[in-house]
Amino acid sequence: MCGIVGYIGYREAYPIIIKGLHRLEYRGYDSAGIALYDKGLKVYKKAGKVSDLENFVKGVSLAGTVGMGHTRWATHGAPSDRNSHPHSSSDRKLTIIHNGIIENYGVIKEALLAKGHIFKSDTDTEVLIHLVEDIQKETGLDLLEAVRITLNKVIGAYAIVIMNADEPDVLIAARKGSPMVIGVGKGEYFVASDATPIVEYTKNVIYLNDNEIAYIHRDELLIKNIDNTIQTPYIQELDMKLEALEKGGYDHFMLKEIYEQARSIRDCLRGRIYPSQGEVQLGGIKEYKEKLKNVDRIIIVACGTSWHAGLVGEYLIEEYARVPVEVEYASEFRYRNPIITQKDLVIAISQSGETADTMAALEIAKERGATIFGICNVVGSSIPRFTDAGVYTHAGPEIGVASTKAFTAQVTVLTLIAFYIAQQRGTITQSKLVEYLTELDEIPTLVERTLLCNDHVEKIAARFKDANNCLFLGRGSSFPVALEGALKLKEISYIHAEGYPAAEMKHGPIALIDDDLPVIFIATKNSSYEKVVSNIQEVKARGGHVIAIVSEGDTQVRDMAEYVIEIPQTDDAFVPLLATIPLQLLAYHIAVMRGCNVDQPRNLAKSVTVE
Numbered sequence: 001m002c003g004i005v006g007y008i009g010y011r012e013a014y015p016i017i018i019k020g021l022h023r024l025e026y027r028g029y030d031s032a033g034i035a036l037y038d039k040g041l042k043v044y045k046k047a048g049k050v051s052d053l054e055n056f057v058k059g060v061s062l063a064g065t066v067g068m069g070h071t072r073w074a075t076h077g078a079p080s081d082r083n084s085h086p087h088s089s090s091d092r093k094l095t096i097i098h099n100g101i102i103e104n105y106g107v108i109k110e111a112l113l114a115k116g117h118i119f120k121s122d123t124d125t126e127v128l129i130h131l132v133e134d135i136q137k138e139t140g141l142d143l144l145e146a147v148r149i150t151l152n153k154v155i156g157a158y159a160i161v162i163m164n165a166d167e168p169d170v171l172i173a174a175r176k177g178s179p180m181v182i183g184v185g186k187g188e189y190f191v192a193s194d195a196t197p198i199v200e201y202t203k204n205v206i207y208l209n210d211n212e213i214a215y216i217h218r219d220e221l222l223i224k225n226i227d228n229t230i231q232t233p234y235i236q237e238l239d240m241k242l243e244a245l246e247k248g249g250y251d252h253f254m255l256k257e258i259y260e261q262a263r264s265i266r267d268c269l270r271g272r273i274y275p276s277q278g279e280v281q282l283g284g285i286k287e288y289k290e291k292l293k294n295v296d297r298i299i300i301v302a303c304g305t306s307w308h309a310g311l312v313g314e315y316l317i318e319e320y321a322r323v324p325v326e327v328e329y330a331s332e333f334r335y336r337n338p339i340i341t342q343k344d345l346v347i348a349i350s351q352s353g354e355t356a357d358t359m360a361a362l363e364i365a366k367e368r369g370a371t372i373f374g375i376c377n378v379v380g381s382s383i384p385r386f387t388d389a390g391v392y393t394h395a396g397p398e399i400g401v402a403s404t405k406a407f408t409a410q411v412t413v414l415t416l417i418a419f420y421i422a423q424q425r426g427t428i429t430q431s432k433l434v435e436y437l438t439e440l441d442e443i444p445t446l447v448e449r450t451l452l453c454n455d456h457v458e459k460i461a462a463r464f465k466d467a468n469n470c471l472f473l474g475r476g477s478s479f480p481v482a483l484e485g486a487l488k489l490k491e492i493s494y495i496h497a498e499g500y501p502a503a504e505m506k507h508g509p510i511a512l513i514d515d516d517l518p519v520i521f522i523a524t525k526n527s528s529y530e531k532v533v534s535n536i537q538e539v540k541a542r543g544g545h546v547i548a549i550v551s552e553g554d555t556q557v558r559d560m561a562e563y564v565i566e567i568p569q570t571d572d573a574f575v576p577l578l579a580t581i582p583l584q585l586l587a588y589h590i591a592v593m594r595g596c597n598v599d600q601p602r603n604l605a606k607s608v609t610v611e
Contacts, residue, residue, distance in 0.1 A: 001075070001178075002085075002099035003027035005197045006068035006161045006171050008218055009188020013067035016190070020197025021050045021069045023245055026253075026399050027099075027193060028073025029600050031084035035095045038064035041165040043095055045070075045084035049600075066168060066218075068161045068191070070097035076105070077122030086163075087126040089133035090117060093165040094143070096132075098125040099193060100157035100178040108154070128154065132162070144215050147172055151213070151226050157356060161191055171216040173208065174226075179354045179382065180208040182216070184235060189216045194352075194378065196397060199240045206233045207380045236380060245397055252598045254400035254492070258584050259451060264395040264405040265577065266444040268412045275441045278434035280420040285389045291371055292424045295345045298323050299338075299370075301330040301361040302349040305403040305487065306410060310349050311480035312576045313414030319573075320428055321421035330357040334364055342369035347417075350374070351398060351406040353381025362386055375413050377406055391417065400599050402492050404584050407484060408447075411576050415440065439570060443577055446568040450581045453565050457582055460547060460563050461589035464518045467495055471509060471544075472583070473502040474522035475532055481522055481576050485583030492601045493591040502535040515543040520586075521561075522579045525551040526572045536560050547586075549579050 003024025007013045017034055025032075032053040033045025038061065046056040050071055070085035077083035086095040102108075105124035108131055113119075117130050131153065136146035143164050151158075157177030164170060173180060173191050183190030183198035183205050190198045191214075195205060208214060208223070212231060215222040223231040250256035273280055285292075298317060300310035307329060314325040328338070330348070334357060340346070346365040350358050353376035362383065365372050374383045374390030377398065384390055393409035419436060422428040428436075464470070470489055472482035483499035490497045500509055502521065513519065519539045523532045533556060539546055540560060548561040551569045558564050567578040591598050 001028055001073040003071040003193045004068065004097045004099050004159060004161055004191070005193070006173065006191035007188070008066040008169070008171050008216055009185065010065060011188065013064050014062040016197070016201070017067050017069040018050065018054060019200075020192060021053075021071050023196040024193055025050050025071050025600065026401050028071050030074045030079035031072045031081070032070065033084045033086050033097075034067060034069040035086045035097075035163055036062060036064035036067040037163060037165070037168040041092065041095060041163060043086050043088060045081060045086065047080050047084060066163070066171065068097055068163060068171065075101050076124045083121045083123050085125060087121060087123060087129055089129050091133065094129055094133055094162060096125060096129040096160055096162045098128065099159040100176075102128055102154050102158065103156040104154060105156075124156075128158075128160070129162070143167060143170075144172060144213070147174065148213055148224070148226055148228060151176070151211075159193060169218045172213065173216060174213040175208045176210045177356060177359070179352075181380070182206045182208060182214060182221070184221070187218070189221060191216070195238050195240055196245055199238055199245070203238045204235050205238055205380070206235055207385070209385075210382075239379060240397065245399065251592075252400065252588075254402055254404060254588055254598050257398055257400050257405045258581065258588065260396065261405045261408050261581065262444040262447040262451070264393075264409050265412050265447060267394040267396070268409050269416075269441065269444070272416055273437045273441060275434060275437040278430045278437060280416055280423055280437070282391055282416060282420050284391045285373060285417075285420070288371065288389055289424050291345065292421045294343075295323055296341070296343040297345070298325045299340070299344055299346045299365070300325060300327045300349065301333050301346060301358055301365075302327070303330050303355055303357055305407050305484060306349040306351060306355075308480045308484040308487070309407055309410035309414060310347075311483070312411050312477050313347075313418065315477040316415055316418035316573060317421065320418045321425055322427045323421060323425075328361070330355065330361040334360040338364070340365055340368040340370050344370040345373065346370045347373045347375060348383055348387065349410055350383050351377045351403055351410075353378045353383040355383075359383060359386065375410055377409065401601055401604050402488055402587070402598070408577050408580060415573065436571065436573065440574060443570070443574055446570060446578055447581065450567050450578050453567075453582055454585055457565060457585040458589045460565070461586055461593060463563075464545070464547075465590045465593040467516070467518050469512065469517055470495055470497040471512065471517060471519045472497060472499040473505060473519065473535060474499075475502045475528040476526065477572065477576050478522035478524070478579060481579050481583070482520070484580055485520060485587070488584055488587035489590065491604060492587055492598050493594050493596055494602070495590065502532055505535055505538065510538065510542070513539055513542040513544040515545075518545045518547060520583070521546060521548045522575070523548045523550050523554075523557050524567065524575050524579060525554065525569065526575065533557065533560070549582055
C-alpha cells in the first residue's frame, strides 16, 4: 500500500521522483504529492493519479536536488487534496510521507489537540509529524533523536521519509512493517518502497530492517535502531532489468505479464529439476531435508491469489508427499490462537514478501517453535529475511495489480516442493518422478500453446462483457483455479463472480442459474471428468450459458457447451498451470471492453502492507 520515493544527491530531484512515482503507482493511486527543497521547502499535492499531479505542477518551480514523493492508497481519510501526502508540521518546517497505519494515532491526536495543535487533514500521518515536532520543541533534541523517540511511542506500521527545512541536506527514513529500500549511488542516495524506482540509477541497495532509522546526508549514511544502537548496513546488488518495468509494446502490464508466463515458469524451473535423473533440487530448503522427512503437518498461510495457490499446493503435497496440509487465510490465522507445534512446517506465500497479515502469522508460528518457509517473488523482502528458509519464484517484477504470472510461479514452486518432499519421504517411485518431471519440463511450451487461445477468448469476452454475475466451477485442484478465475474477473471488471467446487453447485449456487448467467467450467480430462460433465448437464437444463475449458480434442463437452476453450492435454498435477491462463485472458478482455483500468482497478493496491 502507498508508494514512497526520495532522492538526495547532485541531480535534479523532481524527474527522478515523478518517474519513481509512476513506477510505484501500482501500490496506490488515490492521490499523489511531492516535496522539494530549493531555498525553502515546497510541497505540491493533488487527489488523483500521478499524471494529475504532473498537470498540477506545470509552470511552478521544481528545482532542487533533494526531495521526496508519495502515491497514496487511502486508509485514514478519504482521497482528497487535503489528505494527500506529504503532510507538514505546524510550523511547516518538517514534512513527511508515510506508508502504513499508526494505530494509536487517536490518543496521540487528543493529546496534541490539548496542546493547541491544529490539524488540516484526517490522516494519522499528519498526527505523526506533529508528534515529532512537539517532541523536538519540548526537548530541544535534534531531528534524528526526536524521530527515534517518536517511533518508540507509536503503535502500528510505517515506512516514512522526513524532510527538514532547517537541514536541507538530509533525509530521515525509517520502517516497521512496511517495506523500505535505500539505493546507494556515487554521491547520491535513493529511498523507495521497492527497487523499481532505483534500478535505473544504481544496482546497490540496502533493505532497511524493522525498527531501523536511516540518517541520509549527501555525504554519509547512518543507520541506527530505535534503541539507539548503530547498525552495520548490508549492501546487496539488485538482480532486476529496467526493461522488465516497461510495457514492452503491450497495451497493459497485465496482458504483458500473462504472456510472460511461459518464461516465468521456465525461469522458476531452471536448475531445479533434472527429469532424466528423476530429481528435484531446491537449494533454499536443502538444509531441512530431515525436517521434511519427519514433518507431521504443513500449514500454508497466505492472502488473496497466494491463498488460491496454496490450495493447489494442498492437493499436490497431500497427493504426492502424503503429508497433511492446512491452508489458512493469514488474516484469520493470526487472530485465531492456532495450535502450532515444533513438528509443524509453516509455509508463507506472498508475491511481494511484505504482506502484513502473512508476516504477522509467521511471527506467531516462529514464537511457537514451528519451522517456517517462504515462497516469495521479491528478493530481499521482509518474509524471505524472516523465514528459516524458502524458495524464490523468479517471476520478475509484476506491475499489474491483478496477479497473473505470480500465481502460476507460486503454483510451480509448490509443485516442486510437493515432489521434493515426496522424494525425501520416499512416497513416490523414481520412475514415476522421471515421468512427472519430464512432463513438468514441457509445461512452459504448453503455456505458449495455451496462449494461442487469446483471439477466441476475446470473442467470448465480447459475448459476456455485460454480465452482472458469473459462476466458476471446478473439481480437485481445478477448484482453486475456479476461485482464482472468479477473483480475476471481479477485481478488474467489477462483475460479481464466485468460484465453487462443481459438486457444491447443488448445495445452493444452482439457485442462481438462469438464462442470464455465464457458468465457466474447468472440464479437462481427469479422474472427475464424468462428474463435471454431469454438472454441465445440470446447468444446461436450467438455461445457464456454459463456457468450458477442456482438453484438446474433447468432443463430449464440445457438444454440450455454448463455448469451449481448449488447452493442451497434461497430467492432473499440472492442469492449474494451463487452465488458469484462459481465465486470466477472459477477465482481461472483459475488463478492457467495459472500459475499466486493468492495471489499476479501483480500491486495490498491489502490496497489502497494512491490515
